Amino acid sequence: MATGWVILIAVIALLAGAALGFFIARKYMMSYLEKNPPxxxxxxxxxxxxxxxxxxxxxxxxxxxxxxxxxxx
Structure with a gap:
C-alpha cells in the first residue's frame, strides 16, 4: 500500500513540476522578447x-x- 502512495506522490510532483516549469519558461521568454525584439x-x-x-x-x-x-x- 505504501508503494501506491509513493507512486501517486511522484506523479503529482512530476505534473506540478512540469506545469510550473512551463509557466516559468513562458514568463522568461516573454521578458526576453520584450527586451530583445525580433x-x-x-x-x-x-x-x-x-x-x-x-x-x-x-x-x-x-x-x-x-x-x-x-x-x-
Whole structure:
C-alpha cells in the first residue's frame, strides 16, 4: 500500500513540476522578447542607413524574406 502512495506522490510532483516549469519558461521568454525584439523592417532600414546604404523598399523586402526563410529552417 505504501508503494501506491509513493507512486501517486511522484506523479503529482512530476505534473506540478512540469506545469510550473512551463509557466516559468513562458514568463522568461516573454521578458526576453520584450527586451530583445525580433528585427522588423524599420530596424533593418535603420541598420542599412547606418552602413551607408540607401535602402529601397524592394531591397528591404528581399532581406526580410531571406531572414524569414533562414529562421524557418
Amino acid at each position: 528585427i522588423n523592417e524599420q530596424m533593418l532600414r535603420t541598420l542599412m542607413m547606418q552602413m551607408g546604404q540607401k535602402p529601397s523598399q524592394k531591397k528591404i523586402n528581399q532581406m526580410m524574406r531571406a531572414m524569414n526563410a533562414h529562421t524557418k529552417k
